[in-house]
Amino acid sequence: MLTVALAKGRILEDTMQRLRSAGFSPPEELLDTRKLVLEDKKHPLRYLLAKPSDVPVYVEHGAADLGVVGKDVLYESQADVHELIDLQDGRCRIVVAGPSGLDVKRVTRVATKYPRYAQAYFRTLGRQIEIIPLSGSVELAPIIGLSDCIVDLVETGRTLKENGLIELVSLSAISTRLIANRRSYQVRGSEVDHVVSRIRDSLCEGSVAQ
Numbered sequence: 472m473l474t475v476a477l478a479k480g481r482i483l484e485d486t487m488q489r490l491r492s493a494g495f496s497p498p499e500e501l502l503d504t505r506k507l508v509l510e511d512k513k514h515p516l517r518y519l520l521a522k523p524s525d526v527p528v529y530v531e532h533g534a535a536d537l538g539v540v541g542k543d544v545l546y547e548s549q550a551d552v553h554e555l556i557d558l559q560d561g562r563c564r565i566v567v568a569g570p571s572g573l574d575v576k577r578v579t580r581v582a583t584k585y586p587r588y589a590q591a592y593f594r595t596l597g598r599q600i601e602i603i604p605l606s607g608s609v610e611l612a613p614i615i616g617l618s619d620c621i622v623d624l625v626e627t628g629r630t631l632k633e634n635g636l637i638e639l640v641s642l643s644a645i646s647t648r649l650i651a652n653r654r655s656y657q658v659r660g661s662e663v664d665h666v667v668s669r670i671r672d673s674l675c676e677g678s679v680a681q
């Protein structure tokens with residue numbers, strides 16, 4: 472049996488739909504349960520329900536063979552795992568945002584839960600920045616003067632708009648990824664390939680149908 476770590480929260484429903492389209496049968500219960508380990512109804516798969524930021528940890532350490540998580544979380548984690556497929560769900564983008572008219576070349580303090588993305592971008596400008604680490608409601612920081620700007624996810628743009636901020640630079644497109652433990656990928660290659668090829672096929676069928 473393969474173990475798959477799924478990220479609880481916002482992307483879980485799309486992930487379940489993706490698994491169903493690929494022919495797997497994750498229990499409906501996943502969306503509304505306090506259980507953390509559930510079995511697929513028809514296939515030799517076991518699902519772990521983890522916090523998004525913990526999914527790469529479970530997979531890197533081999534507690535899960537596979538995982539589904541946003542590219543944002545994966546990049547920040549720097550986990551040593553195989554990134555296998557872009558599942559194309561949970562689409563949004565990571566941006567630098569701040570008050571209109573802010574010159575990003577003069578920024579010194581950046582509030583974010585994405586320090587790695589932030590440092591990488593400001594390094595390209597040759598700027599050394601101070602990261603103000605926050606874990607949510609990041610838009611608050613520039614409004615109250617805690618930071619000059621933020622690096623955060625934007626989907627509809629509503630949160631920025633309602634807080635009087637604008638997108639200044641788009642850094643990267645974000646979507647969910649299927650990842651694999653490096654050892655499982657080698658030792659349990661045929662089981663992993665079976666899951667991967669079913670998902671790949673369903674993604675191709677989906678794009679043909681569109």
Ligand SMILES: Nc1ncnc2c1ncn2[C@@H]1O[C@H](COP(=O)(O)OP(=O)(O)OP(=O)(O)O)[C@@H](O)[C@H]1O
Nearest residue numbers: 479480481482522523541542543544561563624626
């Ligand atoms: N508009 C969005 N805002 C935030 N995340 C989004 C958005 N659209 C898609 N995502 C994806 O959903 C993931 C976040 O899910 P969710 O909001 O449930 O977790 P979280 O609140 O960041 O984590 P935790 O529950 O551990 O605090 C992101 O990692 C990203 O890949």
Ligand SMILES: O=P(O)(O)OC[C@H]1O[C@H](OP(=O)(O)OP(=O)(O)O)[C@H](O)[C@@H]1O
Nearest residue numbers: 607608609623624625626627628629630
């Ligand atoms: O462009 P939008 O559609 O408005 O979405 C973007 C917002 O959604 C996320 O926050 P979330 O709802 O996860 O809450 P959080 O601030 O507590 O992380 C993200 O951090 C932005 O604040």
